[in-house]
Amino acid sequence: MAVSAITNVAAITCVLVLTYKLIIYPAFLSPLSKIPNAHWTAPISPAWIIWKRYQALNNRTIQAAHERLGPIVRLGPSEISINCVDGGIKSVYTGGFEKHEWYPRVFGSFGTVSMFTMTDNKAHSSRKRLLSNIYSKSFLQSSPHIHLISETIMLDRFLPLIYKAVSDNALVDMHDLNQGLTMDFVSSYLYGLANGTNFLQDEAFRRRMLHLYQCRKPFEFYHQEVPDLLAWTKKIGLRLIPKWCDEANEVLDAWGLGFCNQADECMTSTKLETEPMVYKQLKQGITKQQKATGLPDEDPKKQKCEIACELYDHLTAGHETSAVALTYLFWELSKQPELQDELRKELLTLEPRLTYPRPNSSRELPSPKSIDALPLLEAIVTETLRLHAPIPGIQPRVTPSPSCTLAGYSDIPANTRVNAQAYSLHRNPTVYPEPESWEPTRWLKDQNSAAELEERRRWFWAFGSGGRMCVGSNLALQEMKLAVAAIYTNFKTSIVNDDDIEAIDAYTVKPRGEKLILRFENA
Ligand code: HEM
Numbered sequence: 001m002a003v004s005a006i007t008n009v010a011a012i013t014c015v016l017v018l019t020y021k022l023i024i025y026p027a028f029l030s031p032l033s034k035i036p037n038a039h040w041t042a043p044i045s046p047a048w049i050i051w052k053r054y055q056a057l058n059n060r061t062i063q064a065a066h067e068r069l070g071p072i073v074r075l076g077p078s079e080i081s082i083n084c085v086d087g088g089i090k091s092v093y094t095g096g097f098e099k100h101e102w103y104p105r106v107f108g109s110f111g112t113v114s115m116f117t118m119t120d121n122k123a124h125s126s127r128k129r130l131l132s133n134i135y136s137k138s139f140l141q142s143s144p145h146i147h148l149i150s151e152t153i154m155l156d157r158f159l160p161l162i163y164k165a166v167s168d169n170a171l172v173d174m175h176d177l178n179q180g181l182t183m184d185f186v187s188s189y190l191y192g193l194a195n196g197t198n199f200l201q202d203e204a205f206r207r208r209m210l211h212l213y214q215c216r217k218p219f220e221f222y223h224q225e226v227p228d229l230l231a232w233t234k235k236i237g238l239r240l241i242p243k244w245c246d247e248a249n250e251v252l253d254a255w256g257l258g259f260c261n262q263a264d265e266c267m268t269s270t271k272l273e274t275e276p277m278v279y280k281q282l283k284q285g286i287t288k289q290q291k292a293t294g295l296p297d298e299d300p301k302k303q304k305c306e307i308a309c310e311l312y313d314h315l316t317a318g319h320e321t322s323a324v325a326l327t328y329l330f331w332e333l334s335k336q337p338e339l340q341d342e343l344r345k346e347l348l349t350l351e352p353r354l355t356y357p358r359p360n361s362s363r364e365l366p367s368p369k370s371i372d373a374l375p376l377l378e379a380i381v382t383e384t385l386r387l388h389a390p391i392p393g394i395q396p397r398v399t400p401s402p403s404c405t406l407a408g409y410s411d412i413p414a415n416t417r418v419n420a421q422a423y424s425l426h427r428n429p430t431v432y433p434e435p436e437s438w439e440p441t442r443w444l445k446d447q448n449s450a451a452e453l454e455e456r457r458r459w460f461w462a463f464g465s466g467g468r469m470c471v472g473s474n475l476a477l478q479e480m481k482l483a484v485a486a487i488y489t490n491f492k493t494s495i496v497n498d499d500d501i502e503a504i505d506a507y508t509v510k511p512r513g514e515k516l517i518l519r520f521e522n523a
Contacts, residue, residue, distance in 0.1 A: 026077045031403070031411035035080060038065035038073040046076030053225050059392050059423040059505045066424050072407035079417040080406070081394070083424045085458050087407045092397050092418055093466035096121055097404075100396035100417050106223040109253065110309040112302075115471065116317065125467065127310070130285030134277060137474040141368040146478070148272045149188045151363050154486050157184065157200040159356040162491060166520050171496050174330050175516045178323040178483075180206045185479045186318035186472075190311050191263040192276040209255065212248040213316065214514075217506070219245055256312040260304065278314065282307055314472065320508055321390035322476045326483060327516050328388035329380060331501060332438045334493040334518055339380075339440070344523055346376045347489045354489040371481050379443035381480055385462035387438050392423035393507035395464060422461040431459045491520045 027033055027043040038061075039048045052061040062081050065073045071084035082088040091097075104117040115131070118124040133139055140146050158181055165172050180199035183206070187196035199206035219241045222230045233240050263276035267283065286306060290298045333340055347354065350366040371377070399406075401414035412418075427435040432442065441447050442456065463470035470476075487493070500513025 031409070031413065032074055032078070032080065032416065035072055035074040035409055036069035038062070038069065038075050038081070042074045042076055044077060046079060049075045049079070050225050054221055056221075056505045058394065059421055062394070062419075062421060063424045063427060070407075072409060075419075076417075078413075078415070079419070080412070081419050081421070081424075082407055083420065083428075084407055085425075087405070089420050089425070089461065089465055091404065091406055092420065093395070093464060093468065096467055097397040097400060097418065099124075099468065100398050102224050102396045102417075105227050106220050107313065108309075109249075109256075109312055110305040112305050112309045114310040114313040116313045121467065126289065128467070128471065130282060130289075131278065131471055134281050135471050135475055137478075140474050140478055141372070143277075144272055145193070145275065145277050146189065146368075146475075147365075149185060149193050150368075150479075150482055151365055152193060153181065153184050153188070153200070154354075154365065154482065155356070155358065155363060157181075157198070158483065159486055159490070161200060162487065162520050163356060166491065166522055171517050171519055173515050174493075174518045175323070175327040175511060175514060176207070176210075178326040178330075179210055179319060181483060182322040182326070182479065183315070183319040186322075186475070187259065187315055189475065190276065190278040190314055190318075191259045192266050192269070192274045192279070193272070194274045195259060195262040195266065195276060209252075212251055213320075214510075216245045216248050220507075253308075253312075256315065257304075257308050259315075260308045260311065279307065279311060282310060317470075318472050318475065320510075322480055324390045324503075324508070324510050325381075325384055325388065325476075326480055327511065328503075329384040329480070329484060330487075330493060330518060331495065331498060331516055332384060332388075333380065333488070334495045337492065337494070340488055340492055340523075343376055343380065343484075343488050346374050347485050350374075350485070350489075354486045356486070356490050365482075366485075368478050368482070371485050372478070374481075374485075375444060376440065377481055377485060379440040381477065381484070382443045382460070383438055383440040386426045386432065386460060387436070388503065388509075389422040389426055389462045391462070391464075391508050392421060392426075392503075393505075393509075394419035394421045395468075420461070422464075425459050425461045428459055431455050488523070490523055492523050493518045493520055495519075 023044050030043075033043060037043060041048050049058075049061070052058055062073070062075070065075075066081070066083040071088060072080060072082050074080050082092065098121055099117075099119045101119060104113050104119065107114075107117045113119075115124060115127045118127065158177075161177070162172065164170075177200070180197075180203075183197050183199045190196070197206075199209075222240050230240055260279065263279035264283075266274040266276050267280060269275045283303075286298070286303060290303075333343070350370055352362065352364050352366060354366060396417050396419045399412050399414055399416040399418055403411045403413055406412055406418065426432065429435050443453070445453065448456075463473040495517070496519050497515065497517035498511075498513075499515075501511045501516060503509040504512055
């Protein structure tokens with residue numbers, strides 16, 4: 001009798017403690033309980049947001065919650081979303097909150113981490129210091145390597161393809177071609193022009209590799225949001241991620257490693273065609289850092305994996321994002337023939353012009369600086385990156401110890417997952433009136449006040465902000481502007497098939513239909 005009374009008291013105590021810990025404290029007493037709930041179950045369970053993520057509705061769901069509840073919302077017992085600059089992205093991202101493990105869980109490769117996937121700020125800064133300079137605007141604009149890459153890709157691959165399509169009256173899948181263009185560009189800079197891809201001219205290989213890369217994406221959810229479930233199911237022999245994803249990973253890893261082997265053979269080259277700019281900078285930097293520690297040289301195999309992992313991220317982050325931005329830019333412009341004419345007028349002020357075929361076989365292109373200075377082109381690119389941000393999804397960070405204040409809410413406990421998303425920041429109607437409308441003029445100096453432009457710039461988050469901001473933004477902008485300038489100097493575009501052009505709801509996006517069929521005509 002006494003024993004059963006003790007058991008009962010223990011059981012009741014247990015229930016009371018659990019009720020307090022799992023319901024009463026998080027829902028009513030935690031400092032997070034003051035933050036508006038995106039869903040009534042958010043304080044006690046992350047299930048509802050995980051379910052939305054499983055259904056690929058993350059970005060839209062969070063946006064709807066901010067529209068209803070304001071600049072800060074609670075998504076789960078220990079997860080919040082912010083949607084403001086002051087007290088929001090300025091505190092979290094410029095303030096250097098560390099990355100959440102979400103990144104290495106899904107994007108890790110070669111058994112190690114890269115600048116993109118490192119959670120620790122110190123290790124990250126030391127890696128970023130090695131690479132910032134060769135991705136800076138001034139370096140890229142005056143780089144003879146980028147000059148040769150631009151000339152080769154534009155004059156020998158991209159423009160001849162479009163020119164031929166016009167002559168043959170053939171249609172062009174611009175989304176497919178954009179991925180070829182950006183992969184050729186970024187891989188040539190990473191590993192050397194002679195070692196990079198030639199996706200533009202090798203259609204079959206391009207389609208195969210892009211398919212392998214894209215086919216794994218629907219399964220990223222499991223790594224990102226339910227890693228424990230993935231581990232448990234694996235233990236009992238149940239596969240949530242199909243075997244062919246592993247096979248695709250193997251092929252892609254071998255491909256990434258192959259680039260590094262080729263680049264390594266060109267380490268001593270100073271020829272523009274073969275010198276592997278980013279590879280060389282990274283390898284020399286990592287070796288120097290290792291020497292500075294005074295410890296023995298790093299195991300060459302380990303170093304190889306570190307470099308392969310880092311550069312594989314640049315290859316993937318670098319081609320996919322710029323390609324999708326170009327797809328939406330061509331789509332928007334193809335709906336507006338008058339704006340194409342206006343842009344062409346601006347492009348014809350370039351010296352020399354980007355005319356194709358080349359007059360007198362000249363290969364000289366206008367300087368990147370002169371292309372960068374064109375206001376309408378700049379406005380068109382910026383507006384595309386606002387409305388069709390290639391990374392519109394959440395960028396999770398963790399709050400620091402012991403606590404912090406965000407959007408006016410104080411005592412937010414350490415280790416709370418906090419996200420912002422460009423999808424929402426770019427849809428603030430006070431900053432961007434009629435946010436769903438693609439309106440390049442909102443970025444023009446002569447049509448907006450300095451204060452309006454400054455505010456729009458502050459909320460513009462296509463490349464993120466702070467120490468973890470995109471390292472490749474200047475490369476992306478330079479190659480995109482060159483491609484758009486080359487096209488609209490010479491051609492007019494119109495839409496033939498844009499079925500399912502609406503973007504998927506994900507961290508990185510693409511059109512649901514994975515195509516954009518355009519007709520090109522001589523301008
Ligand atoms: C329009 C094109 C691009 C867009 C919109 C874009 C966007 C972004 C964003 C939003 C981030 C931060 C992500 C996060 O913290 O979750 C990022 C990081 C990064 N991006 Fe880009 N990116 C573009 C092009 C490129 C290119 C061309 C490269 C390669 C050279 C590149 C390499 C990287 C790397 C390595 C990081 C990690 C940086 C760090 O953690 O310090 N990106 N990018």
